[in-house]
Amino acid sequence: MSSNAKARMLKRAAADILSGMTVNLGIGLPTEVLQYVSPSTAVCLHSENGIAGVGQVSAPEKADRNLIDAGGAYVSIIPGTAFFDSAVSFAIVRSGRLDLSLLGAFQVASNGDLANWKIPGKFSPGMGGAIELAQKARRVGVIMMHTDSKGNPKILSQCSLPLTAKGHVNRIYTDMAVFDITAEGLCLREIADGTSLAELEALTSATFRVPNQDLPRF
Amino acid sequence: MSSNAKARMLKRAAADILSGMTVNLGIGLPTEVLQYVSPSTAVCLHSENGIAGVGQVSAPEKADRNLIDAGGAYVSIIPGTAFFDSAVSFAIVRSGRLDLSLLGAFQVASNGDLANWKIPGKFSPGMGGAIELAQKARRVGVIMMHTDSKGNPKILSQCSLPLTAKGHVNRIYTDMAVFDITAEGLCLREIADGTSLAELEALTSATFRVPNQDLPRF
Amino acid sequence: MPLPDKRSSIGEAISAIGDGASVMLGGFGVPGTPFCLIRELVRQGPRNLTVIKNDANEARMGVDWLLENGQVAKLVTSHIGLNPTAMRLMNEAAIEVEFVPQGILAERIRVAGAGMMGFVSDIGLGTAVEEGKQRVSVDGKPGLLETALRADFALVHANKADAFGNLYFSAAARNFNPLMAMAASRTIVEAEAIVPFGTLAPENVHLSGAFVDAVVELNELPEVYGVVQR
Amino acid sequence: MPLPDKRSSIGEAISAIGDGASVMLGGFGVPGTPFCLIRELVRQGPRNLTVIKNDANEARMGVDWLLENGQVAKLVTSHIGLNPTAMRLMNEAAIEVEFVPQGILAERIRVAGAGMMGFVSDIGLGTAVEEGKQRVSVDGKPGLLETALRADFALVHANKADAFGNLYFSAAARNFNPLMAMAASRTIVEAEAIVPFGTLAPENVHLSGAFVDAVVELNELPEVYGVVQR
Numbered sequence: 001m002s003s004n005a006k007a008r009m010l011k012r013a014a015a016d017i018l019s020g021m022t023v024n025l026g027i028g029l030p031t032e033v034l035q036y037v038s039p040s041t042a043v044c045l046h047s048e049n050g051i052a053g054v055g056q057v058s059a060p061e062k063a064d065r066n067l068i069d070a071g072g073a074y075v076s077i078i079p080g081t082a083f084f085d086s087a088v089s090f091a092i093v094r095s096g097r098l099d100l101s102l103l104g105a106f107q108v109a110s111n112g113d114l115a116n117w118k119i120p121g122k123f124s125p126g127m128g129g130a131i132e133l134a135q136k137a138r139r140v141g142v143i144m145m146h147t148d149s150k151g152n153p154k155i156l157s158q159c160s161l162p163l164t165a166k167g168h169v170n171r172i173y174t175d176m177a178v179f180d181i182t183a184e185g186l187c188l189r190e191i192a193d194g195t196s197l198a199e200l201e202a203l204t205s206a207t208f209r210v211p212n213q214d215l216p217r218f
Numbered sequence: 219m220s221s222n223a224k225a226r227m228l229k230r231a232a233a234d235i236l237s238g239m240t241v242n243l244g245i246g247l248p249t250e251v252l253q254y255v256s257p258s259t260a261v262c263l264h265s266e267n268g269i270a271g272v273g274q275v276s277a278p279e280k281a282d283r284n285l286i287d288a289g290g291a292y293v294s295i296i297p298g299t300a301f302f303d304s305a306v307s308f309a310i311v312r313s314g315r316l317d318l319s320l321l322g323a324f325q326v327a328s329n330g331d332l333a334n335w336k337i338p339g340k341f342s343p344g345m346g347g348a349i350e351l352a353q354k355a356r357r358v359g360v361i362m363m364h365t366d367s368k369g370n371p372k373i374l375s376q377c378s379l380p381l382t383a384k385g386h387v388n389r390i391y392t393d394m395a396v397f398d399i400t401a402e403g404l405c406l407r408e409i410a411d412g413t414s415l416a417e418l419e420a421l422t423s424a425t426f427r428v429p430n431q432d433l434p435r436f
Numbered sequence: 437m438p439l440p441d442k443r444s445s446i447g448e449a450i451s452a453i454g455d456g457a458s459v460m461l462g463g464f465g466v467p468g469t470p471f472c473l474i475r476e477l478v479r480q481g482p483r484n485l486t487v488i489k490n491d492a493n494e495a496r497m498g499v500d501w502l503l504e505n506g507q508v509a510k511l512v513t514s515h516i517g518l519n520p521t522a523m524r525l526m527n528e529a530a531i532e533v534e535f536v537p538q539g540i541l542a543e544r545i546r547v548a549g550a551g552m553m554g555f556v557s558d559i560g561l562g563t564a565v566e567e568g569k570q571r572v573s574v575d576g577k578p579g580l581l582e583t584a585l586r587a588d589f590a591l592v593h594a595n596k597a598d599a600f601g602n603l604y605f606s607a608a609a610r611n612f613n614p615l616m617a618m619a620a621s622r623t624i625v626e627a628e629a630i631v632p633f634g635t636l637a638p639e640n641v642h643l644s645g646a647f648v649d650a651v652v653e654l655n656e657l658p659e660v661y662g663v664v665q666r
Numbered sequence: 667m668p669l670p671d672k673r674s675s676i677g678e679a680i681s682a683i684g685d686g687a688s689v690m691l692g693g694f695g696v697p698g699t700p701f702c703l704i705r706e707l708v709r710q711g712p713r714n715l716t717v718i719k720n721d722a723n724e725a726r727m728g729v730d731w732l733l734e735n736g737q738v739a740k741l742v743t744s745h746i747g748l749n750p751t752a753m754r755l756m757n758e759a760a761i762e763v764e765f766v767p768q769g770i771l772a773e774r775i776r777v778a779g780a781g782m783m784g785f786v787s788d789i790g791l792g793t794a795v796e797e798g799k800q801r802v803s804v805d806g807k808p809g810l811l812e813t814a815l816r817a818d819f820a821l822v823h824a825n826k827a828d829a830f831g832n833l834y835f836s837a838a839a840r841n842f843n844p845l846m847a848m849a850a851s852r853t854i855v856e857a858e859a860i861v862p863f864g865t866l867a868p869e870n871v872h873l874s875g876a877f878v879d880a881v882v883e884l885n886e887l888p889e890v891y892g893v894v895q896r
Contacts, residue, residue, distance in 0.1 A: 019440065021440075022646050039437055042437070042438045042440040043439075043440070044439050044600065044646060045437070047838075048768060048769075049697075049838050049841050050694075050838050050840055052644040052645070053439055053638075060893070064837060064893075065696065065891060065892050065893045066836040066839040067697070067837040068694075068696070069838075070694075072695050072748070072894075074893065077837075078437065078633075079632070080439040080598055080600050080645070081638040082641035082644040082646075083641070083835075083837055083840055084641075084840065085840050085841060085842070085843070085844050085845055086694065086720070086768070086769070086771075086772035086845060087550065087773055087775075087845055088644070089772070090550070090551075090768065090769025090772055091550035091618055092644070092646045093551070093769060094550060094552065094787070094789065095549055095550060095551035095619075095647075097646050124765075125745055125746055125747025125753065126743060126746055126747065126763075127744065127745070127765060127767050128745040129744070129769060130767075131767040131789060131790055131793065132767055132768070132769045135789060136551060162793065162794050163793045163794070165793065166792030166793060167792070237670065238670045239670075240876050257667055260670040260671065261669075262669050262830065265608075266538060267464040267465075267467075267611050268464075268608050268611050269608055270874040270875070270876045271830075278663070282607060282663075283467065283661060283662050284467045284595075284606040284607040284608060284609040285467070285607040286465055286608055288464075292663065296667065296668075296669070296863075296864075297669075297862070297863035297864030298669040298828055298830050298832060298863040298864060299868040300871035300875070301605075301608060301868050301871070302610065302874055303542070303610050303611060303612070303613070303614050303615055304464065304538070304539070304542035304611045305539075305542040305545075305615055305780065306874070307539070308538065308540075308542055308543065308780070308781075309779055309780035309781060309848055310877070312557070312559065312780060312781025313778075313779055313848060313877075315877060343515055343516055343517030344514050344515035344516055344517065344533075345538075345565075347537065347538035348537075349537040349559060349563065349565060350539045350559055353559060353560075380563070381564070383562075383563065384561070384562030385562070543780060547785060551787070552773070552786060552787045553785075553786040553787055553788065553807065553809045554785065554786045554802075554804045554809075555783075555786065556784045556785065556786070556811070557782045572784075572800075572802055572811065574784045574811065574813055575813065579784075583804055605869070606869065607868070610869075639834070639872075640869070
């Protein structure tokens with residue numbers, strides 16, 4: 001993935017973060033989306049370890065030993081930050097107060113199934129807060145490279161890995177395309193500059209609908 | 219009930235409030251017990267509406283409009299008072315952090331059943347917090363006049379009124395006697411000065427064990 | 437990145453409440469009761485409401501205004517002994533009253549706010565409280581299923597708020613307010629003061645604005661908020 | 667009437683923990699982890715412990731000391747990815763690991779602390795999380811019974827405490843600490859400072875001392891509490 005394609009993917013995902021939202025960004029690519037959100041957008045960032053209104057990542061010399069986000073990064077406060085315990089933090093998640101949860105993925109299926117926490121026999125550190133984030137946010141977005149490090153598709157007709165949540169993903173952002181998961185199945189919404197429909201079909205292991213009109217590029 | 223007998227009952231109940239305890243005192247007689255607890259006794263008073271470390275009743279001109287106890291009396295804080303929400307308040311009750319709950323009663327049965335919240339057709343304002351206080355404190359004490367306003371016994375072999383809690387009362391303080399409810403049933407522990415055993419038996423509608431040794435007087 | 441601004445006028449905030457809505461009201465006695473929001477609810481007049489509140493206040497106060505104005509179809513509460521109107525309407529079957537033990541009421545609301553479906557407890561086993569409730573055993577011990585209690589709206593009184601809806605409560609005025617704020621589809625707060633962002637220390641925010649939808653500032657506190665003279 | 671005084675030495679407080687005990691440890695990463703209490707637990711050496719903690723810390727920190735010292739039989743946790751020792755011992759079946767979704771872990775602990783038996787939620791329906799759990803329907807919707815998670819002991823880190831055990835937590839060091847303090851038969855607190863009664867404003871107490879059994883003051887903070895250099 002060229003850094004250019006990655007940047008465009010991050011920027012495209014950032015465009016769906018709107019003023020008024022409360023948002024949780026997963027570790028990795030989802031967190032990187034933040035740098036593409038306009039500073040004037042009025043958003044409340046939530047972190048599972050008990051913060052609403054997460055501020056910028058702190059410079060090491062300014063880090064507060066008691067102030068990390070759920071990914072372990074030292075962060076700062078903003079005017080209006082609030083701290084609370086882990087039960088309240090997940091009350092925010094489960095009661096539907098997250099307008100958007102952006103997550104990474106190993107696999108996403110065309111029915112909205114998500115697998116992002118376990119590879120049996122290889123990787124099983126525990127699910128952390130992923131299950132609740134994937135099941136209970138009002139909108140669940142997945143942001144990931146279109147293929148894995150070996151070039152294999154990550155968008156499938158069915159997940160083979162243990163599920164994080166069943167049927168809750170609404171939108172997928174990759175370096176090649178934006179898809180929505182709808183009642184009619186996987187629908188292509190936008191396609192990356194320089195990517196052809198044929199390439200996309202070759203690297204996507206699920207059928208998807210292609211709209212009749214011109215596809216927006218990003 | 220002479221004010222003297224009432225004072226002795228209150229004083230006797232106060233003697234069971236020991237340093238180190240967290241205690242909830244119900245409205246009426248239970249709250250009056252407080253004036254007989256030594257000021258040096260280290261006790262945490264709990265109030266259902268979200269206070270641990272309830273202070274003295276406030277003089278009207280010093281009342282804080284936001285600081286009442288569960289009975290609606292304006293109270294004050296002490297060094298170390300804490301406020302919390304109603305869910306936390308009852309977490310204290312249900313999780314067994316109340317060493318003692320003192321309650322009033324319409325009826326108590328020799329098996330520890332308590333009726334203090336409803337008289338069908340006459341009085342049904344709702345149970346408030348009584349059910350949880352009566353069921354979950356480590357020790358549940360009832361303090362009441364030995365007979366009702368018509369002179370009828372309030373200690374019965376079985377309650378006829380709807381129960382507040384089933385089998386949780388440990389001790390009964392009246393103006394005539396102190397009883398424990400034990401695995402062997404109702405046991406007389408102490409008898410008021412000037413009360414005879416015959417009087418007590420006549421005004422108690424349940425059989426009770428009388429210890430062989432001399433009964434302490436209070 | 438600023439936080440969203442949720443300030444609203446009282447009229448606009450309350451206008452979302454229509455006939456038949458379920459409405460949670462914070463407060464335990466006077467402290468924490470959102471009298472100004474309730475008064476606006478009386479002024480706008482939606483009917484057939486289900487009101488969820490610890491108590492029914494007293495005569496000529498809060499819930500009593502709604503009862504006297506005939507807006508209440510059902511009251512879910514733990515104790516109404518200080519309100520003769522509520523007792524009378526209940527006895528006349530003019531309103532339905534569902535009594536819930538106080539801590540169970542608090543927890544049913546909290547469980548809703550935490551996005552759960554219900555909880556299991558042994559409170560009330562062997563009493564009339566168990567009537568009509570599903571039995572669920574946990575590790576072989578009998579319990580009762582208590583269902584989550586949600587509402588369309590929560591009306592909440594705070595001492596201080598910021599524009600995002602971070603809340604701070606005074607003394608015993610906290611009671612049901614933060615729980616209800618979590619448990620409603622739309623949470624409307626009246627605050628004695630809206631303070632600038634950052635005035636509330638992040639550790640001392642009692643309820644995150646993530647749960648709040650509208651914040652109304654009270655310009656003055658009517659007498660009903662004061663010490664009750666008996 | 668003064669409040670009870672629960673101050674204790676660290677050795678005496680931890681000496682109550684014997685072989686086979688279940689022990690909750692506060693903290694999410696470094697913030698809120700009671701490192702000094704854990705170090706004393708290592709020094710005193712009870713074995714066959716069930717440890718309940720959000721995560722397993724990192725190498726040479728907190729939970730890792732207990733694992734390296736062979737004191738842990740079972741770990742109930744949401745994520746251990748930053749601790750290679752924990753991953754290795756799990757893969758060798760030298761310790762049992764029960765993974766619980768983070769918010770379900772928090773809530774199972776809270777529900778225990780609130781004196782309930784369990785709760786019903788739909789989290790994990792259709793995933794491996796539902797394996798072995800009792801199904802309970804609420805209003806016709808399928809749910810899973812999550813049982814209350816109690817422990818014999820909770821070890822908690824607070825920024826400030828008074829002698830009664832009223833606690834104040836810093837920033838994100840709150841996390842599981844107040845929940846665990848509520849859910850154990852005996853709750854032991856280490857505080858960076860024990861402050862005089864009345865120093866903590868009653869509104870700003872994060873956890874009432876009613877839940878606390880022993881308070882230990884830390885004289886100095888070892889380096890492990892500091893910012894992690896990566």
